[in-house]
Amino acid sequence: MKVLVTGGLGFIGSHTVVALQEKGYEVVVVDDLSNASITVLEGIKSITGQVPTFEQLDLRDKQAVHQFFHAHQDIAGVIHFAASKAVGESMKLPLEYYENNFFSLINVLAAMKHIGLNKMIFSSSCTVYGQGEVMPLTEEESIKTALSPYGNTKQVGEEIIVDLAKVYPLQAVLLRYFNPIGAHESGFIGESPQGVPYNLIPYITQTAVGVRPFLSIYGKDYDTADGTCVRDYIHVVDLADAHVRALEYLFKNENTEQIEVFNVGNGQGYSVLELVHSFERVSGIKINYEIVERRPGDVDKAWANTAKIERVLGWKPTKTLDDMLASAWNWEKKSRKY
Incomplete structure (x- = not known):
């Protein structure tokens, strides 16, 4: 079966492409x-022995998107990652985030509808919950006003999918994941953002190799044990597996509703300082960090209740926090020949 992965050369997308190929799917x-x-294509080939079909395409271009889907009418399902994804950056560039994340999703859904394709896995986020009231967060947690444009694009993205399903037999799984980190154990693919990282782990690893002079920790007065933000971190390989399982769930028609929602996390919260100490433990390198002012859009704490995805999809996380950071460090060293 042929599966389309939008944003498939990104961090989560590339690991999901590998997982799909290892399951025997043809990936576009x-x-x-x-x-x-x-160059991520070479990394994928080094792991799986296969290069996926690739097309460079701006999904904001409606005509180009429709032409692409018309040429690939044998696609059986879509995993939609393509989106701008950093909370901090979205606070500075709200219009760019709304344009990219909404137009790309709408154009993909419109093209799917045009050719009669109706199976999608949507890359959503725990940011849709805002600052949750009770931890761990379940899928029944109320959706509050988003604290960032990025979070709002995920909230509204989910709403767009739900609204389309009312008039079209769309079947979709919305995966609300927490904080993906780590890298493939081979070290051939990992998180490699363009420019200065907005995400924590590449900033830590780049500080460790000397690319960044120090790590900025945004705030130490949050309502947490050590005053730094607490998050649920999930290994990207475990997360990729969740996407494959969700897609097969739709392919086997096991879903009981048109739109289903699952949290994907490790089920445990770690503070920023705990993450730093874990990295120091697995790498043997002391991280130079400074406490700076809070960053707009950050919530105090968030971690997942994963009972639903474990029960319905049979998915469970397999990696520890040290595993995640060791794999991220292995990727950083290998990619920079450190």
Whole structure:
């Protein structure tokens, strides 16, 4: 079966492409390369022995998207990652985030509807919950006003999918994941953002190799044990597996509703300082960090209740926090020949 992965050369997308290929799927990747490198294709080939079909495409271009889907009418399902993805950056560039994340999703859904394709896995986020009231967060947690444009694009993205399903037999799984980190154990693919990282782990690893002079920790007065933000971190390989399981769930028609929602996390919260100490433990390198002012859009704490995805999809996380950071460090060293 042929599966389309939008944003398939990005961090989570590339690991999901590997997981799909290892399951025997034919994969087509679309990416505009705005935050990814074409060299990721070689990394995928080094792991699986296969190069996925690739087309560089800006999904904001409606006509180009429809032409692409018309040429690939044998696609059986879509995993939609393509989106701008950093909370901090979205606070500075709200219009760019709304344009990219909404137009790309709408154009993909419209093209799917046009050719009669109705199975999608949507890359959503725990940011849709805002600051949750009770931890761990379940899928029944109320959706509050988003604290960032990025979070709002995920909230509204989910709403767009739900609204389309009312008039079209769309079947979709919305995966609300927490904080993906780590890298493939081979070290051939990992998180490699363009420019200065907005995400924590590449900033830590780049500080460790001397690319960044120090790590900025945003705030130490949050309502947590050590005053730094607490998050649920999930290994990207475990997360990729969740996407494959969700897609097969739709392919086997096991879903009981048109739209289903699952949290994907490790089920445990770790503070920023705990993450730093874990990295120091697995790498043997002391991280130079400074406490700076809070960053707009950050919530105090968030971690997942994963009972639903474990029960329905049979998925469970397999990696520890040390595993995640060791794999991220292995990727950083290998990619920079450190």
